[in-house]
Amino acid sequence: MDVDPRHYNHVAINDNDIHNIVLSYLVHNCYKESVESFVASTGMKQPADCVEDMEKRKRIFHCAVEGNALKAIELTEQLAPDLLEKNKELHFDLLSLHFVELVCSKKCTEALEFAQNQLTPFGKVEKYVSKLEDFMALLAYEEPEKSPMFHLLSLDYRQQVADSLNRAVLEHSNLPNYTAMERLIQQTTVVRQCISEENAKKLMDETLGVSLAVLISCSLAISSSLGQLVLILASNRSQVNPRDAILSQLMKIILKLEDPTLVTLRRITFIERA
CATH class of the missing domain: 1.20.58 (Methane Monooxygenase Hydroxylase; Chain G, domain 1)
Structure with a gap:
């Protein structure tokens, strides 16, 4: 249920709060040029080591999105040495991206060898079994993009893995893994749901x-x-x-x-x- 804007028009908003929300979103998503322009136009102070951190995360993010998962793993280990060792699920997702690239490149023998050496060990854990089966099933199709598992080849899937990697790197650096803008939207959604449920109950x-x-x-x-x-x-x-x-x-x-x-x-x- 939408609230009449007249009920909150009188609430004062600090410009610095808005600037910080926008800046956190730009920094989180590695929009380096936008960050520099925004800081210059608002007169804000740029966070220390902000640019260097964004550049490193941006390279990792782009490698994952473009399907160059092995390079993304290499860069991640340089920036956060123990991250993938602790986050096995993320490590599996990155390795699976490389497997998919091999399958799409029709390098089925190489893909099978890679799966046996890198992915099979994950099969000892129950939660990875169904994922492994889906990835291995891609080898059975001459046109994997037309298989029931076609979503594993999509840009959306790579984007999802890249987003998870970016959040993990931020968290490893003791930085928020969600932007202030995302948190505000999440909180607003929960509040609206609670109000709707309360009204429905009444x-x-x-x-x-x-x-x-x-x-x-x-x-x-x-x-x-x-x-x-x-x-x-x-x-x-x-x-x-x-x-x-x-x-x-x-x-x-x-x-x-x-x-x-x-x-x-x-x-x-x-x-x-x-």
């Missing part, structure tokens, strides 16, 4: 309250009719045919089921199901 409670009241009303009406039926049968044993009395009273009950109260209940029930 509406459901109100609806259930009305439904309960209607059910009680209907139950009382039917109980009253049944009570009248018992009295009729008890007081007119000889004068009224029990069968006729029962049919007559049942007809009254049926008519009560068309009472507006029950119609309301039906409408509420329909709304809840919808």
Whole structure:
């Protein structure tokens, strides 16, 4: 649910906060030229070693995106020597990128040898088994890009691995692995979801309250009719045919089921199901 902007137009915003949010996004994504222009235009102080760090991460990122995974691994080990040793999943993803490049280059024998030497050891861990099966299945297709595992060859997959690598390098350097802008969007999304759930719960409670009241009303009406039926049968044993009395009273009950109260209940029930 969107909030009326008039409710927060009066909230003061510090320009420095906005500048820091934008700068963190540019630095995180290694937009070196944009960082320099932004710092110059706003008069902000550029973080120490910012440019050098961005250049190194940018090279690693581009190597991963372009499919040169072995070079990305080499540069990562230079910048963060123990990172891939500790982060086995990321190491596997980078090695798998190289395997995919070999498959796409029709170097199937080389790809198989690489998989046996570099990827097979990961098969001892359960969570890598299904991934290994998907990658190895690529060898069975003359046109891997048309296989069910085609997404493993996509730019999106390489981008995903490169993003994970970039975040890991930042975290290894004790820097935020998410930008302030991303965190703000995440927090805003969670708040909106909580508000929506709270409003939905409140509406459901109100609806259930009305439904309960209607059910009680209907139950009382039917109980009253049944009570009248018992009295009729008890007081007119000889004068009224029990069968006729029962049919007559049942007809009254049926008519009560068309009472507006029950119609309301039906409408509420329909709304809840919808």
